[in-house]
């Protein structure tokens with residue numbers, strides 16, 4: 001039997017005297033969609049940045065397909081909260097930037113990038129510039145760009161949090177539609193519980209100070225999931241259960257953000 005796609009063991013991170021993550025253990029199977037939820041400041045972004053290779057762990061390790069992650073690599077696609085598109089490049093030129101950096105932006109990659117832009121709903125916008133797009137469309141470009149390198153895993157840090165509520169829901173639905181096509185292993189960070197439940201096979205509930213996994217909640221909802229699933233009793237039960245797990249932490253982080 002093959003090992004897990006992603007294996008994180010005893011992952012610990014300290015910034016000077018601040019204990020941010022403490023001995024986190026997680027295994028993610030190929031094709032799983034995992035979310036991380038927790039209050040602001042619990043270390044979600046730090047966790048994802050370590051998996052991305054953008055930040056070094058103080059102790060412990062991250063393995064992707066058995067190989068220890070030490071730096072960023074083309075086997076990981078990253079979508080950040082703030083879109084970081086290059087303003088002087090068109091949608092197409094932004095989407096193909098990964099293969100270009102990798103020195104392989106030939107006819108085949110150009111075609112697959114066009115296919116990806118169609119997949120994310122941007123057919124016809126290839127020659128637009130980022131400033132001509134709405135926030136939701138810019139995050140679609142970011143998603144296409146992350147997928148264009150055909151990564152082993154997709155890492156997303158609150159990619160929809162800057163969007164208005166309706167656009168956000170549409171993007172959640174779109175993300176699942178796109179994900180269903182390839183079922184790429186995904187690690188998605190959010191502070192919104194309903195977003196995590198809607199998207200995921202499993203939700204890792206982080207506790208704060210230091211960040212650790214309080215509980216891993218399996219989300220046993222059928223797929224594909226229409227947005228209306230959010231109104232079912234089963235869905236609401238998952239949201240309530242996770243909310244109860246982090247309620248005290250959220251209250252503490254609102255009252256004492258710096259302690």
Ligand SMILES: Nc1ncnc2c1ncn2[C@@H]1O[C@H](COP(=O)(O)OP(=O)(O)O)[C@@H](O)[C@H]1O
Nearest residue numbers: 015018020038039040041042043044045046047
């Ligand atoms: N580069 C850094 N240097 C020092 N402290 C940091 C750094 N990055 C994050 N932190 C601190 O680590 C904690 C966790 O931050 P973060 O991972 O951004 O949390 P989250 O994404 O869950 O809101 C916060 O207290 C934050 O201030």
Ligand SMILES: [Mg+2]
Nearest residue numbers: 044045046157
């Ligand atoms: Mg964060």
